[in-house]
Amino acid sequence: MHMLDGYAVAFLLMLSLSVEVIDASAGDADPHYRICVSQCEESGCVGERCFPNCKFSSDGEPIDRPWYMQEPLYLQWKEWDCQSDCRYYCMLDREKEKELLNQGPVKYHGKWPFSRIYGMQEPASVAFSALNLAIHFHGWVSFFILLYYKLPLEDGKKAYYEYAGLWHIYGLLSLNSWFWSAIFHSRDVDLTEKLDYSSAVVLLGYSLLVAILRSFNIRDEATRVMVAAPLIAFVTTHVMFINFYTLDYGWNMIVCVVMAVAQLAIWAVWAGVSRHPSRWKLWLVVFAGGLAMLLEIYDFPPYEGLLDAHALWHATTIPLTYIWWSFIRDDAEFRTSDLVKKAK
Template structure:
């Protein structure tokens, strides 16, 4: 292996981190015209010719929904947002229409681009892609389970020869959990779904970093694994608690997630370079693809036609990478099991 290869990878991925400095906060919600529109909507219940029945209040502050026979059926009411959310959304669309006529570019509102809702779903494309990623993670996890327990030889105590089986099971559960909450969050962005999405992503990134260190360094002893994992678990737990109970700091969270993602990409890249693993080419594709996918999330751009933005495209790139990633994990299980069985003989 070229001794300069790991250094070049470090420079490449470090350069990706530096790009985060170009990110800036949204300023659409600071627009005085947008603010006035939201305030008027919450008082009158209307944006232009569009009015919201759940924005009408009585003198004692209780919402006036009209008689029961005028309510939408329960199976349709899931599409309904609260008054403030509807006011923000339709004021945003009205303001963006005005900006377009003036030749101005779209801006973010409350940290998000102006999206078009579909049946009450805030970001329909991102939701669909999150669901596909969830399905891919489930497929990969089940296929890995079948390989290690039904296709490969087991020990006399019915446990697998592969030393990382339990860790990959945990990874599969955390990955499916993360994509589930990603779909929920992109369906309806409220404080609870936002915190669950961010917390799940941080937990997944933290655990995959631990897994990268353990597998790349071939750490097998339980005591050594605990020593490696303990400080990272403490850090990730502290960060999640900070986000949920002290301050949901978007900038800090983005830096923490980027640092953990880049660190594990670098670890896998260096390990793929020095190891003779038969499936290392799959690992290279995932590392390079993951690095390029990060650029999509960094160079954010407005949603095309109000539906597809850079983050949605990042979700799309994750689908084939997930399939290849679980393929590498299965190959790794077969490779390690075969190697151990040869030593036993």
């Protein structure tokens, strides 16, 4: 997922912007839903269901158990706070009522009505994010094995491929980004949102840097530093801005779309100009990724409360990620072969 990162982050942030703008969605503006949530927050119950996270004393004040009686964090992660449980079950009840009236689902607080599984908010997106992480891990490990166990080494130690170190860092940043994507879709709270966004921005900025260094064939360390310094400084400043000042969805979207479009254009043009033997893989990722974006544009409610357009879009990045790492391996073989010939 390299050029793929461009599509991914750009549309994730456009989606996030829409979530922020329509936080007061049709569902949570519904008077029946609002009354249900209000009553639940007072009583701790929706119908016959009462929630242990809504704890009240005899005078109606919320209470918490002492620390030594609380479950460990890894078990607490499956639980939601009182407000979240009230919203979730009021949403489910309201959607059942609307279904009986032949009315379609609507969004609540900017999100479609998903069904939780093991406490996960968007289980399909979690699963596909985890699969993307697995494919990245496979791609990175296979790249490592190719470099150091299958291709000739310079002086028996160092890989001939000049961009090996850059791709190793890319692999680590990709794993980090998809890990937090899975966590964010599992539990959408302020901390997981910022970690997901920050990881995505860092990966996107680094992807742009690698695109520049590889396409312009920049191998000199001093020149690499000169090219990288302003981009790293900008990305670092932006990450600090969205974490410690304000998470401005609009500005974040602009920054990421610009970096995404820039790297996509660089790779697509370079593939044609360089006549790279595996250029078809680059173009395949560009065009297939572009078609996959239609899933984000054509937003539809989750099937059976699980599978929505965004989850399907995550699914499409899995095979494209495999193809992308295949191109990276091909590039390593191509450059190594060329350099070995010159060394003889």
